[in-house]
Each structure stands twice: as C-alpha cells, then as structure tokens.
Amino acid sequence: MRSSRALVPTLKEVPADAAGPSTVFLLRGGFVRRVGAGIYSFLPLGVRVLRKVERIVREELDRAGALEVLLPALLPAEYFRETGRWDVFGDTLFRLHDRKGGDYHLGPTHEEIITDLVRREVRSYRDLPKNLYQIQTKFRDEPRPRGGLLRCREFSMKDAYSFDADEAGARQSYEAMRAAYVRVFDRLALDYRMVAADSGAMGGSGSAEFQVLVQTGEDVIAACSACSYAANLEVASTPPAPPPAAAGEVPPPERVLTPGKGSIEEVSALLGASPATFLKSLVYVAGEGLVLAVVRGDHEVNEIKLARALDVREVHLASAAEVERATGAPVGFAGPVGFRGRVVIDRDAAAVPSGITGANEVDVHLRNVVPGRDFEAPVAELRSVREGDPCPSCGAPLRLYRGIEAGHIFLLGTHYSAKMGATYLDERGEQHPLVMGCYGIGVSRLVATAVEQAHDEDGIRWPMSIAPYEVHLVQVGQEPEVVAAVAELEAALEAAGVELLVDDRDERPGVKFKDADLIGIPLRVTVGRKALEAGGVELKPRAERDPKRAERLPLAGAAAAIAARVAALRAGG
RNA sequence: CGGGGCGUAGCGCAGCCUGGUUAGCGCACUAGACUGGGGGUCUAGGGGUCGUGGGUUCGAAUCCCGCCGCCCCGACCA
Numbered sequence A: 001m002r003s004s005r006a007l008v009p010t011l012k013e014v015p016a017d018a019a020g021p022s023t024v025f026l027l028r029g030g031f032v033r034r035v036g037a038g039i040y041s042f043l044p045l046g047v048r049v050l051r052k053v054e055r056i057v058r059e060e061l062d063r064a065g066a067l068e069v070l071l072p073a074l075l076p077a078e079y080f081r082e083t084g085r086w087d088v089f090g091d092t093l094f095r096l097h098d099r100k101g102g103d104y105h106l107g108p109t110h111e112e113i114i115t116d117l118v119r120r121e122v123r124s125y126r127d128l129p130k131n132l133y134q135i136q137t138k139f140r141d142e143p144r145p146r147g148g149l150l151r152c153r154e155f156s157m158k159d160a161y162s163f164d165a166d167e168a169g170a171r172q173s174y175e176a177m178r179a180a181y182v183r184v185f186d187r188l189a190l191d192y193r194m195v196a197a198d199s200g201a202m203g204g205s206g207s208a209e210f211q212v213l214v215q216t217g218e219d220v221i222a223a224c225s226a227c228s229y230a231a232n233l234e235v236a237s238t239p240p241a242p243p244p245a246a247a248g249e250v251p252p253p254e255r256v257l258t259p260g261k262g263s264i265e266e267v268s269a270l271l272g273a274s275p276a277t278f279l280k281s282l283v284y285v286a287g288e289g290l291v292l293a294v295v296r297g298d299h300e301v302n303e304i305k306l307a308r309a310l311d312v313r314e315v316h317l318a319s320a321a322e323v324e325r326a327t328g329a330p331v332g333f334a335g336p337v338g339f340r341g342r343v344v345i346d347r348d349a350a351a352v353p354s355g356i357t358g359a360n361e362v363d364v365h366l367r368n369v370v371p372g373r374d375f376e377a378p379v380a381e382l383r384s385v386r387e388g389d390p391c392p393s394c395g396a397p398l399r400l401y402r403g404i405e406a407g408h409i410f411l412l413g414t415h416y417s418a419k420m421g422a423t424y425l426d427e428r429g430e431q432h433p434l435v436m437g438c439y440g441i442g443v444s445r446l447v448a449t450a451v452e453q454a455h456d457e458d459g460i461r462w463p464m465s466i467a468p469y470e471v472h473l474v475q476v477g478q479e480p481e482v483v484a485a486v487a488e489l490e491a492a493l494e495a496a497g498v499e500l501l502v503d504d505r506d507e508r509p510g511v512k513f514k515d516a517d518l519i520g521i522p523l524r525v526t527v528g529r530k531a532l533e534a535g536g537v538e539l540k541p542r543a544e545r546d547p548k549r550a551e552r553l554p555l556a557g558a559a560a561a562i563a564a565r566v567a568a569l570r571a572g573g
Numbered sequence B: 001c002g003g004g005g006c007g008u009a010g011c012g013c014a015g016c017c018u019g020g021u022u023a024g025c026g027c028a029c030u031a032g033a034c035u036g037g038g039g040g041u042c043u044a045g046g047g048g049u050c051g052u053g054g055g056u057u058c059g060a061a062u063c064c065c066g067c068c069g070c071c072c073c074g075a076c077c078a
Helices: A020-028 A044-063 A078-083 A111-121 A167-187 A264-271 A303-310 A320-327 A415-420 A443-453 A480-495 A509-519 A529-533 A555-570
Strands: A032-036 A039-042 A074-076 A095-097 A103-106 A130-139 A154-164 A192-196 A206-213 A219-224 A230-232 A254-257 A279-286 A289-296 A315-317 A342-346 A355-358 A364-369 A398-413 A423-425 A431-433 A435-442 A471-476 A500-503 A523-528 A537-541 A551-553
Touching: A020 A032, A020 A443, A039 A044, A044 A130, A044 A154, A044 A167, A044 A443, A074 A078, A078 A111, A078 A415, A111 A130, A111 A154, A111 A415, A111 A435, A130 A167, A154 A167, A154 A443, A167 A192, A167 A206, A167 A398, A167 A435, A192 A219, A192 A398, A206 A219, A206 A230, A206 A443, A264 A355, A264 A364, A279 A303, A279 A320, A279 A355, A289 A303, A289 A320, A303 A315, A303 A342, A398 A415, A398 A443, A415 A435, A435 A443, A471 A480, A471 A509, A471 A529, A480 A500, A480 A523, A480 A529, A480 A555, A500 A509, A523 A529, A523 A555, A529 A537, A537 A555, A551 A555
Parallel strands: A192 A230, A289 A342, A471 A500, A471 A523
Antiparallel strands: A032 A039, A074 A103, A095 A103, A130 A154, A154 A435, A192 A206, A206 A398, A219 A230, A219 A398, A254 A364, A279 A289, A279 A315, A355 A364, A398 A435, A423 A431, A523 A537, A537 A551
16 A cells, blocks of 8 residues: 555644543554544554454454354344343443334343344254354443543444353353463463453353553553462452461550541551551441441452452442441541441451551540450451462462453353243253353454553554554655665565555655654665665664664565565564 | 533644734645755645523623533443
C-alpha cells in the first residue's frame, strides 16, 4: 500500500480527552477515531491490526477443535428473561423496542443464545462434546466507559462455549481452551499472567483470567516472584503472618483520649504505636445487617473475602450515619470491644497480642486489647495481600502488578443448561443437563492492550504478529533514482509476500520518520539519495532508537535480506 | 448514582470573571516561493449556528435558568 493512496491521518496534537498511551497513540497514529463515549471507529490501519488479532484467535481456537458460528447482536428479550438476566443485567443492557413494542436488547454476552441453539440441535451424548465460538460485537452500557478502547460500550469479543456430557469432559474442554489461550497470548507477544480469579455469583467451579501486565490496568494481581502462583487481588491469598513475640501479661484494656483523631495514621502518631498493633474496625453492610470487620491497622479489608466469610453475595462500607447508629460514635472510633452486633476478625489481627482499637465512643480509643480475651469473633482471612507477603504455594515474596483482563475462561457447570432445559440423552436413555464452560477474549481490547504494553515516547512498537504492516518503506526525496529504487524494492518485497506500507508522500524526511515511529511498523526501510550514494538502503527496527545504527543493505540483495528478517520476526525472533 | 471539570474552526487552546467594532492564536488544510535525512521558513487564502433552549439587556461567546453531550475521581463492573 502506498501512503499517497492510503488513509492514515496522523495527528501532531492529541484530543484533550485521550487517556493513556493506547488512546493517545491509536488516535494520533490514525488507527481509530472516537465517535461517542466508549464508541470507536476503526480506520484502515486499525482494522488491519484488529483482523490480525482475530486471525490468531481463530487459528488457535480452530486448532483446539472449536467451531465458529455467528450469533445475532440484536436479541429478543425472551432468552434473557428465561434465565432472569433481563433483570439481573439492569442498566448495563442496551434495550430497545421494535415497531410493535416488543422488547429487544443488544447482546452483552451470548450464553442464553448459544444454549438455545444447542438445546435445539444437540440431543445425544453422541453429539458431544461441542465447543462453539464467535467473534462478535458486544454491547454493554457501562456505567463509566474509560481508557479509550480498554472499556467500551461497543466492543469486539471472541466468546466460546463448551458443552460436555459431564464434569470430567467439561474440565477437558476447559483445559483445551486454557492451552489455546496460552498460545494466543504468546503469539500476541504480550507480557501476561494467567491468574486465579473470583468466580463470583456465577457459581462456577473453575475460572482463570488472562491478565496483561500494564501500568494503567484496572485490576491488581499478585504474582509469586519464584513460582507460577498468580491471582487477582480479589482472591489472592497469603499464609497467616507469624505470631509476634508474646507480650507477656497484658494489662486490662485502658481508655485513652484521642480527641479528633480518627484515622490509624493520626492515632498511631499520637500514641507512638505502630499501625500493625491496631485492630482496624470497619462497619460493613452485609445482606440484611451490619457487620464489624477487624483487620490489622496496616492491612486492607478485602471485600470479596469478607463477603465469602459471611456467606453473602456482596458487602459495602456502611455510611457515616449507619456507623454512628451501630457504634454510638462517629467514623473513626469503632472497635470490637462492646460492639453490639456481629464481628469477624482477620487471622493476622486475631494474632495481635495487645492491640489498639476504637472504643465506640467519640474521641476515645482502647489499648491493651487482646482478641479472644476482650472480645470474641470468628477468625477468617479477610485482608488483601500486600507486596512482599509470602506466596501461598511456595513462600517466596509476592509481587503486585496492575493488569488488564484480556481473557477469561470459566467452568459454568449446568447453571444455564439446567435453567434452559438444555439436555442430552446418555447411553441408557437418561436425560442430563449439558455441562458448560465459557471463554472470552476481548479482541478490540487486545489491540489497545498491546499498545499499552508496546510503546515508547514516540509511538507504538507493534509486535510483528499484529503489526498493521510488516515493513515501512520510507522514500526520502523525489529524485528519479530514489523513486526507481523504491519501486524496485516494493515490487520485490510484495513478490516475496511482505506486507508493505510505502511512504511515497512528498513530505520532509522529518515528518516521515516521526510518522513511522508513531505508527510503529516493526521494520523501517529508508531509501534516499544519501543512502543510495553510500551504497544501498537502510534497515532499522522500530525498537532501535538510534537512526545512526541502521543497517546498510546493498540495493541488489536488499529485498531478500528484508524478507528474511520479516520471516524471522514472524517466527517470534 | 456521588464529587469535580469542560463544551469557541478538523485538532489543541485564549477570550468569559469586569457584556460593547469584523471572535482571536497555534497546528492542520489550499495556492505560490524557498527548502530538503528527525514534525523547516515566508507570503497569500479558505474555514465559526461560540453545545442547545429560554431569560436579563439598547446590546450576550461573556450574566442568569433549564436541557444535552463529554472528560476525570469514586461507587459499580457477566
């Protein structure tokens, strides 16, 4: 493709609302344009990247035995009503009506639709297992679209659904998908972790997220510095801290005045005590009632773990008014001693030999509080892991990273099939619900994710596997011998099957080089009078920052050498 | 949903507080000249319902009210 005929509208300046490197460079590089909040158009360059991601996903799913289908994006309400998700999805669902007033929505995910397809077409164990996937546009009215392409209201997603006769089969399907996902993410040249995740209210028995490690990620993941343990912070675990040295005989609790000092930081400064000796007490709304959750002063409550410990769906912090009603004191002075209501305590907090905590009285704290002696509470793991906490499987320090969830694999069990009557007959003619799994990859999100991970201050550095073109042939100058050399190279490279963008615009060299760096095609070949006089053309990988370190290739053998380099990079070199 | 902010040329912004010629600047765009290996210089141009509806006023981009859209932080997020 020649730039003179292409549509690659690069920008010097960035739209003010662009957040994060992926949005900035995809907009500036002419890959995408914003149409509305969380809604983007893909321009020719962006489409090429998107298609390459799709191709890799297709190849690996096909290799794993999955079958591609295409389900509609426009859906009648009846399917989601059948599983109750018409209500559960709430405002996240884009709803619309047809001319007759019927309820419709745009598909945010397709479990119901695929389950309906399979319950009609699959009757016998002989038809199993099946794994069906599609690459489809999904619609979710996100409460807050953000991060450009990272969280959109319309986005492209690959979703696959497996159907098996039993748990063991489903587990096999799940493992096959896990392996396929590893291949996909490896081919995309992403730095990622497969992490244990919260399986949430879906009731699944297995779940893993593919988290791409980037600074701007929305999720926090904990990964072991030594072994392969990795988990979303929501579920990451660590063994109980070793109990501190015994404090000997602890005197009875003592009231201390802490006027106006409600935070751990303030009170620890006032009393000259370490935050680790505090019993931080937070009032949560859990289901119907209020619960006091106690963690060490230097720890943070993990709401997912708390909800699990209490066996409720979710918890949230109580309002200031609720706190005051529950404790009789303003926020900052809650404590487990004398608290009228349910209390739970984290393992590490329960091991504090002599703690400081709120007295449920304004401007008063208690010291010398001994869990178990001065109050009783069930002990559970309630806190989030911190950087450096020991790994639950090997004990080495955990490291914390930010990540973007780009893939999720999930064993669903019979959640949908049972509700929707998707059953098969076994060898003995008995009817059983199909055992399902679902597997998503955020295709358009991956485009942005790759940029988040592969860029420098000048622009994108695409990996060869998803670069919009493989070689950027930059013509410098309009001299006849330059034009001829470019044409010759172009023909030879295209004949060799190299995907080529030829910058033949009548622009100054600086403009072309800046654009080339911005667009980020992995290899740049410069043809100009200077280079020709010096005996050939220049080859420079995008990753090489110093233009002086470009390689000189004699024009005669240049095409073959460049094609060989492309082949090496395609192979992951 | 709570808090904060922004809507002025394709993009980035100034002007608004303190109302008053023809609404400016940079980039981009068009034409020409020079220039020619890291976003060059000069000259001449084109391009605006100042988000929208109402109000105040002799007069509104500017003041007031409503609405819409968008961004950021938080809540939420199969």
